Amino acid sequence: MFNRAFYVNFAQAFGNVDKHFHVEAFIDDVTRGIDRLSLNGRLRNTSIMLHRHLPDDFNKAVAILYAAAPLLPAGYTALVLPDYVALYGKQHFDQSMEALQYFTTLGSAEFAIREFLKTDLVKTLDVMHKWADDKNVHVRRLASEGSRPRLPWSFKLAEIIKQPALTQGILEKLSADEALYVRKSVANHLNDHSKDNASYMLNLVSGWDKTNKHTSWIIKHAIRTLVKRGDREALKIFGFEGEVSVVLENLYTDKISLRLGDTLSFGFGLKSESEQQQKLVVDYAIHYVKASGVRMKKVYKLREVLLLPGQAVQFSKRQPFLDLTTRKHYAGEHLLEILVNGNTLGKVRFVLHI
Template sequence: MEPLKEMFNREFYVNFAHVFGEVTKDFHVDSFLGDVTRDMDTLSLNGRLRNTSHVLKKYLPTDYKRAVAILYEAAPSLPSGYTALVLPDYVALYGKQHFDLSMEALQYFTRYGSAEFAIREFLKTDLVKTLDVMHKWAEDSNDHVRRLASEGSRPRLPWSFKLTEIIKQPMLTQGILERLNADEALYVRKSVANHLNDHTKDNDSYMLKLVSSWDKANKHTSWIIKHAIRSLIKRGNKEALMIFGFENEVSVKLDNLTTDRTSLQLGDSLHFSFGLSSESEQEQKLVVDYAIHYVKVSGSRTKKVFKLREVKILPGQTIQFSKKQQFQDLTTRKHYAGEHQLEILVNGKVKGSIGFEII
């Protein structure tokens, strides 16, 4: 598989430079290409992104307003997606002394990729003033802009620094989340759910109180809440379980947890199955998950919980479950040889486990 940093390869830069050459005759295409690719092989994905912004600064007008105008003209002709983050990154690096112009630019450029990282530089510099703009973005007609209001203000956005003041005062973004808590766009709803899920790491009581006041009868709101509290449900948090009527204590018995093998190699899949039998005289709502205790490079284990199913089980009923889990290295997880553990969880409580080995 080609490394992600190859999104910024020579072919990309040739196209990138020619777009700017078409926009302004003062852009020196060949010199830019030489500068931006000189040490490219030594740079990571984000290193290439940042280097592009730095080199671009040398070839655009020194007047920020004129430079941003050229970025506006170039944006529609450049590839959308991750490489388009160069445009908001330029604004974050060089636009802090031009707040209003930079806010307008980020609102525009986020439609081509995302300005979620760039806006955080402004939040770090002037939290109150920037949040005031983002509250207005939450009412924008464009779903990319509405998502930016939520995603950019996440307390713990991956690949970025923490917003410590929002962690301390989670209500600072409450107005944004409440404006978006029934958004029609799934793109936006995912961001709102992840923003709320960030709060579970530091302010779970605040988050649960907030979502408990929302209208769960609305399908979009219900979807957001369910995804927002997923981590708490996996941990068996009583308040989170109660929001959707899941009992904290369930009366079920785990039957015949089995795997199709006791050892496997990297790239293999583990098939497992089990039954759950009701021991209650009442219908019960169950959240059934499973956890893998992965062996780390040190030999210790780390636990990862996976969602399986939500079911209703009747008195005396037995429900069968089966699942296939593949063991293959990912960018976010590397596997190591050793004794692993599979656990079955019902409403956050461990009901049984079984071991297996990666060799």
């Protein structure tokens, strides 16, 4: 994304709004040694080089960013704008908050705002609580996403991990948001809390209105990690009892040995042994071999079932074994595990060859 063609257009946008901006000099500076930089390294380098070519006065520089912003492509590369504010705006808090509120509508300011949370947590959270009431979906989402305790690609917010109630007001304001973009963020924020403060998170969402479809969606996705672990309190929120009375039948795989690139097909049945209907969440897990030789468990959703007394239900699934950017496979003995309401009902071993 950050290549020479991008920087030519980028520099021209600034040249169009600032007659003192030296387009060719900026392009030469920002592309020098760029092949050695990662994606995020190029993002940060762009902010630093912009600072060399914009006025030293922060307010004047930000005014130029505002003017150039509509001429720039939205999306990831637009994160340069909030990144500039994060680097050079800490001594100009009010102006920086206004800038981030605008720039997040072009490319999320979720990483930039964390620099201000690290510097002045209370003051920044006060602004973010107000953002949770904003009419703009991107600004509301920033209130939740930027204050996540464990935002991927960023540092942890240790104080919020210690005091999760610091963001409670933000989450409660957004607990029935109509925008899926916002709801996903709220669910992920709550899921972050579940990793460090599970009891707090469960107590919080248990008091929310589950009859609201938006709130129900958030809660279900928020407790997903705890459900996968078979946490009894998380299961109870949606009526999934920890104890189940079912029998696993005819668990099979179509092969016990496969190679990278193959697909494992498997199936099984569940039969009720209860006189009452049972609400079940059925998952499966693959215990992947890691580089060290140790197996690590990854849980996948299958489906939810309302099992009637004496009823039997069949399941089948295909699981591909392909290297991805998020997963590299290693040779060795793997396990397939069937889970019902967090309980292990059966396992099958198979070998992956690389």
